[in-house]
Amino acid sequence: MGAMRVTHVTTAELDRLEFDAVRSGEHGRVAAQLHDLANRADAGSEITRAELFVRAGEQWEIAQEYERACAAYQRAIDDGGRTVIDPRALCAGALLQMDETERAHAHLQRLEKDVLDGLPTYLHIAEVLYAHGDLEGAEWWATSGARSRHRGGDDLFEELLRIRFRIRSDLGLDEDDLDRSI
Known part of the structure; x- marks a missing residue:
């Protein structure tokens, strides 16, 4: 007898699980629940299977289970569904936490293309590279994002400009047009 399929995963259910993780501190347990939910989710869910794997990976990272986080992100990559943050970027961050710099940069190089x-x-x-001391890389990604101005609200754009300004200040770079737009 196979596992019971879930026909519809809602944002409210996802919010409830993530709030439970914050409240209880049991991020590993919630990550396992999200991973199980992703395995049982049907394609018609409000939240994609890939996004559920991403959310499971994020909970594994909070629990400092970076290998499990990478595995969850890889499932999201393999699934190919829509996610808020590209799972290759998330996987790169988890790999950096494990000091697997070459593998992390391989993901980032694929993303650059x-x-x-x-x-x-x-x-x-930009935040991950900044946290790991790669200021040049962080500045490149922040600038690329600011210049692309794809999707994202004004708050997100302003947040990207703020971290970019901080990075550029740390690098000792002069203000440019994007810095002056803050």
Whole structure:
């Protein structure tokens, strides 16, 4: 007898699970629940299977289970469904946490060749690289995202400009047109 399929995963259900993780501190348990939900989700769900794998990976990262996070992100990559943040970027971040720099940069190099869909991915990469001391890489991604201005609200765009300004200040670079637009 196979696992019971879930026909519809809602944003409200996802929010409830993630709130439970924050409240309880049991991010690993919630990650496992999200992973199970992703395995049972049908294609017609409000939340894609790939997004559920991404959310499971994020919970694994919070629990400092980086290998499990990478595995969840790889499932999202393999699934190919729509996600808020490109799972290759998330996987690169988890790999950096494990000091697997070459593998992380291989993901980032593949991302550089693609037209990315939305500001959240650019912002995530800029923040991760900044946190790991790669200021030049972080500045490149923040600038690319700011200049692309794909999808994302004004708040997200302003957040990207703020981290870009901070990075550029740390690098000792002069203000440019994007810096002055903050």
